Amino acid sequence: MTLSRAGRQAEFPARFQLVAAMNPCPCGYLGHPGGRCHCSRDRVDRYRARLSGPLLDRIDLHLDVPAVCEAALFDATPGEPSEAVRGRVIEARERQWARQSCSNARLGVADIDRWCHCDPAATELLRQAVRQFNVSARALHRVLKVARTLADLAHADTISAAAVAESLRYRPADDRSAGVRPGAV
Ligand SMILES: [Zn+2]
Numbered sequence: 002m003t004l005s006r007a008g009r010q011a012e013f014p015a016r017f018q019l020v021a022a023m024n025p026c027p028c029g030y031l032g033h034p035g036g037r038c039h040c041s042r043d044r045v046d047r048y049r050a051r052l053s054g055p056l057l058d059r060i061d062l063h064l065d066v067p068a069v070c071e072a073a074l075f076d077a078t079p080g081e082p083s084e085a086v087r088g089r090v091i092e093a094r095e096r097q098w099a100r101q102s103c104s105n106a107r108l109g110v111a112d113i114d115r116w117c118h119c120d121p122a123a124t125e126l127l128r129q130a131v132r133q134f135n136v137s138a139r140a141l142h143r144v145l146k147v148a149r150t151l152a153d154l155a156h157a158d159t160i161s162a163a164a165v166a167e168s169l170r171y172r173p174a175d176d177r178s179a180g181v182r183p184g185a186v
Pocket residue numbers: 026027028029030031038039040
């Protein structure tokens with residue numbers, strides 16, 4: 002990253018992982034089962050437009066985290082232990098390094114062609130996504146890299162339609178609302 006201020010320039014390393022959270026609307030309760038949100042559609046749109054499309058495009062995984070209802074808070078069954086998840090992640094990363102000597106996140110455009118092979122159904126789903134959800138070239142590359150990681154987690158050499166569909170679900174909600182929900186394909 003190069004910072005230029007008043008005729009002086011400084012360079013800083015900038016390889017980082019960004020984790021960010023935002024509210025769904027100005028009051029924070031949009032979609033809450035208690036119906037507490039009274040924000041107008043227009044206010045919600047203006048609030049969300051504060052983050053530009055090109056910025057959102059560069060974030061690989063977008064997740065909606067709905068409010069947890071009271072019953073789930075008190076009766077939640079224990080989930081999978083983090084240690085088990087950690088093992089899967091390490092294994093998937095080892096696959097990536099063995100194949101291409103870097104993580105999927107660091108693949109350049111030419112490397113994506115080389116390493117992100119899709120089966121015919123996955124390719125067709127991607128084409129459909131580009132047509133229906135207005136997916137940009139930059140977003141498409143990110144969808145492919147995330148799908149490659151999902152395939153690595155499943156020990157698969159080729160990217161399946163299921164991996165592409167899941168990867169598309171991590172795109173910003175606005176990409177997805179432009180057409181059919183990817184999960185339905
Ligand atoms: Zn609201």
